[in-house]
Amino acid sequence: MERRKFIKKASLTSLAALIGTEIVFGSNMLKDYKPLALQENDPFKLFNLDNEMVILNDKPWNIEAKAHLLNDNITPNSKMFIRNNGVIPEDINEKTWTLTIDGESVKNKKTYTLNELKSKFKQHTYQLTLECGGNGRSEFDPPAKGNQWTVGAVSCATWTGVRLKDVLEDVGIKNDAVYIGYNAADTHLSGDATKEPISRGAPMRKALEDETLIAFKMNGKKIPISHGFPLRLVAGGWPASVSGKWINRISVRNKEHDGTKMTGTAYRVPKNPVSPGEKVKDEDMKIIESMPVKSLITSPQSGAIIKKGAALKINGHAWAGDLQVSKMEYSIDFGSTWTQCEINKPVNRLAWQHFNATINFPKVGYYEIWARATDSNNMAQPMLLPGWNPKGYLNNACHRIAVKVK
């Protein structure tokens, strides 16, 4: 944000120097007008992204990874999906930033500065899996409305912050507390200051978990602006929209939080299974909580050609919302037979787990390697698309890569 201020103050001469050419008719520009050439809109520079990241939407920013980009055990900023609902806030000042805890179910409303949060409460660090509720939406038929995520709207970064439960305990909450809801500094796309882009939350049982953090660091550094600098609520294993970015207020509610994108059909699926394309009434929809079991083969990249007789090493990650992955398998014959992969225990609860296997192919030809994870409740990923739903959430169908043996 400093760059922006700098440009505003800069003279025409320095503007010309920045652009690398003279600004013709420059003296007629409005004082605070930023020339189009300087309105930084290259997301790769703006957010330090890997050049293979895929831009789904540039207003608001929605950017996803490809499977092979997610090979790191801990997702770096450059390969982490971005899902924004509104406009990233400008002119953020860490020193004056505050978090207010209020709502029907707090004993007394309380406001903390960033420094107070950091010094008053014990800090914790966890690797937490964040997956967009709509990851995989692009595969639904009939198509579902929204950003057409393929497989890359998932990450597992290291988050450092204070436990929400410690802060809520310090504030004091009443017995009738049901839900928490966040408010944040991002602004509505329409520019309407009375509208919020998103204000979601979680029931108290999730809010009070050890791993639910008010975070100020990601991967050991200040949270990047695109991921919620200076403060983000992080609730791993649930739709990433619960993990509000740029938060400045958390309300403890005596009812289900009713902020923007909590109601209607947003982040909801039908209570009962429906046929593809069926209309579902709002009252027949329920809020998504823990995300379903899922996995990704992150190496090799799909499309590998190997020599006959060569063994192929594969690896990737698996996760299961609030649960653990108990079994990881692969198939090279479209599910006729499955072979178990080696899979690690999670580093901590809600962190994704890493798997690997070495595969030998019986003869030359085209193969697909399908990966299937099973969670600790014995629920496995389906090979076909799971139940259709109007908004295209929760596609946890098996990931697959193509391989040729020559």
Next chain:
Amino acid sequence: MEPSSSEYKKLLKKAERLAYLAAICLFISIGLLYLRVYDPNLNFLNASNKDLVEIVDEDLIVDGIHIRTGFVEDDGLMTVVNNCTTCHSSKLVIQNRMNTDRWNATIKWMQQTQNLWELGPNQKIIVDYLVKNYPPIKKGRRASLTNLNWYELKE
């Protein structure tokens, strides 16, 4: 006394020259006035072609694609551009596939919750354009893997 015909011709030539001079003066003063208003520092004297900031043609269409938005050229294109890319990116429109009912429902939702204005007769133009150019594609329960970039795996 009447002027002779040769004197008459001389007078006529003089008047003609005066008229030319007046026209040239008028042209120069309009030019100066333009510079006074639009380029008081006389920047035009220094600007060569390569110094000019590139002026992007907002309506440019190449190979049937509206360059600024990526939309397909067809009836209703500019109505779609003007109504559907003010708040959000054209990328959000292009990646979605809906039939008439669902586009209409989406418009209604945007009007109820996202401050989209009443579209009036433009709504039909917009929805017809979208349904024709961005229709739903049948994918079935699991599509084949496509767009594979085959590569030799080292080791």
